[in-house]
Amino acid sequence: MSYQVMIVDDEPEIAEGIAFLIQRFCPECQVAEVAYDGLEGYEKAISLRPDIILTDIRMPECDGLEMIRRLQAGGLSTKYVVLSGYAEFEYAKTAITLGVEDFITKPVEEDELCAVLQKSCRSLQREQENHEKLQHMKSTMKDYVLKDFLERSGKYTETIKDYLEQYDFPVSGRQYVCLVTDLYETPERERRQEFLRLVKEKELASLGFLQACFAVEYSQEQIVLTGALKREMEPRSLHYAAEKLKNQLTQLLDTTVNIGIGMPYRNVEDIPKSFEEARCALNYKIMKGSDCVISYTQICDIEDSASPILPEDIKRLEECIDRMDDEGCRAAIEEIFRKISEKNTLSLEELQMLSLNLILSGIRKIPFVQFQLNQYLGKNIFSLESISKFRTIEQLKNWIINTLRSMNELMLKDNLSEKKDVIQEAKEYITKNFNREIGLNEISEKFFINPYYFSQLFKKKTGETYQNYLIGLRVERAKKLLTETDLKIYEVCEKVGYSDANHFNKVFERFVGMRPSEYKKQRR
The missing domain is CATH 1.20.272 (Zinc Finger, Delta Prime; domain 3)
Structure with a gap:
């Protein structure tokens, strides 16, 4: 980071010499302006607001110390470094009492100049870091206070009121409302932080219906918006305003947004009620689908009706x-x-x-x-x-x-x-009884097993379905009878468990590739 330095000295040669040394030996600093007396220095400092002011003490019109007093009175927060000759040591001590960061004796040496400026830069960096930490703590505390208030379900106390006023929350608005936004499938913290920034910096034109708006990161996906309405709004108008907000967020954040809207209330202590209503409304996104705005009034209008499920x-x-x-x-x-x-x-x-x-x-x-x-x-x-x-x-x-x-x-x-042996037992039972009508229900009752489960288990254990296994046994037995006996086709059909000769012929042909009569002739 580069810090801006302003030089104030009534001797142009010295001022330009210091500027040259800074540019050459102090890369973390940049000379932003040079002034040649205290009045000019004051005016330029108010306009520029530099990080560091390097000033001589003795100057016409307005000396360096007077310039510092005026700048401090004007609220300019900067680092002051004074230039002083040995004879002006008492002036330097006075400068220190004014909160001056340091002083440099003339003539200016590059090593001393760089050391003092680096010290000032480090001090500025620490202050910036501390400021950011403080702001983060304030933001975290603010979120905590607001979340605690939202979850108190109407337990509004003077302590809560004081906290809200401390964070500039309007406690005397016309109407208050809560909106709960859900960033659909957007867990990235960067996008949520961008949402919060847009609210904080008032860059969302669609939030114009709120006099003051506060955003709280309630969860990884949900951000709560609450505040005072600029004017009284009917639920329909509020729903329309939320639709515009959803559309703008969808465009800016490049994600799908769902919004639940609570009822507007006249008293600030009713905000938790509006919050619960908004959350309840948002839960209905499962019914409405993504990219939707759901108001509490809508779900209240859902009438009791007969279930569509018979x-x-x-x-x-x-x-x-x-x-x-x-x-x-x-x-x-x-x-x-x-x-x-x-x-x-x-x-x-x-x-x-x-x-x-x-x-x-x-x-x-x-x-x-x-x-x-x-x-x-x-x-x-x-x-x-x-x-x-x-x-x-x-x-x-x-x-x-x-x-x-x-x-x-x-x-x-x-x-x-538990059923590791049931398939083997079932196969033995089928082998003994395949010559009659035998189905899955009979097998299930015999071995106390669900028919559908038995069918799945049989295929898992044997690699083929129960039906194909049964047909295979019958066909093999039929082939043996056709080859070794003089039984007629219909008699063989009955012997292997079929009552319909035509059905038997079709099954046999499908498994063997020829009709039973053809098979019998071929084997004789």
Whole structure:
């Protein structure tokens, strides 16, 4: 960083000589101006406001010390370094009492000049760092005070009032309102900080409806805007103003923005109520989709209505869960959420309860999964707040589908070791009974296993489906009978478990490549 230096000396040769030395030997300093008496120095310093003023003491019209007094009285915060001859030592001591940073004896030596200027630069740097830390602390404290106030749910005290007034918060406005903004999929702190800067520097023209606006970074994604309205506004007008704000933020921050709006209130102590309403409204983004503005009045207008989901829809899902049919579960849930999207009148509480019931449909059918819920559901599935973590209804739907699929996979994995011998036992049973009608339900009842689960497990263990395995046994037995006996085709058909000769012929031809009669002739 380069610091600006102004030189004040009534001797042009000395002033220009000092300027030359600074430019050559002090790279951290830049000579911004030269004045040749105290009055000129005062006027230029007020206009330029340099970081360091290097001034002689004895000058006509106005000496250096008088110039310093006037500048200090005018509020100029800068570093003063005085030039003094040995005979002017008493003047130098007076200068120190005025808060002068240092003094340099004439004639000026480059080493001494550089040392004094470097000392002043270091002092300026420390002051700047301390100022930034103080500002950060003030900003942090301000955010803490405002967040604490927002979360106090109306517990407005004189202490809170004093804090708000200390930070120039208007406590006697006409109406107060809260807006909660959600930067969709924008976790980058730089973008959030840019949002806060735009508010602080009053660069958002769309915030013109607020007399004073304060922004608080409430979470990684949410920034709260609160303040006093310039004039009383109806909810519709407030909604329109928030739409303009959303559009401007979307353009400036290059991201999707959602905004929830609380109700406007006349008393400052009701701001926490407006804040809670704005948060509640924003949660409805899951129903409205991204890039939306939702006011609390809108969600209050949602009337109680009959659920679009029929008992038959839940029953269909439970049947699929019973069979551990992943694709069936997906189709059932897709249909349920299609109806939700078409109706679009469910309250957030109704959506939460419906989602919970869909998950419980799986849990009721698979009791052991209850011991491993946290792996899939998280700790807060039973709270309404958890629904707000989903940004769109599509995300919620996919989460439910994946959760039920995970339950199915967990059940398959858990039962695999317990049923390690059931497939071998089932194969032996099929081998003994394939000559009669035998289906999955009979196998399931015999071995106390879900039919759909048995079908999946059989393929996993043998590499082929139960049906193909059964047909394979029957065809091999039929080939043996056709080769070694004089049984007619229909008799062979009955011997291997088929009651329909035409169906037997088609199955045999599909597996062997020729009809039973052709096979029999070929083998004789």
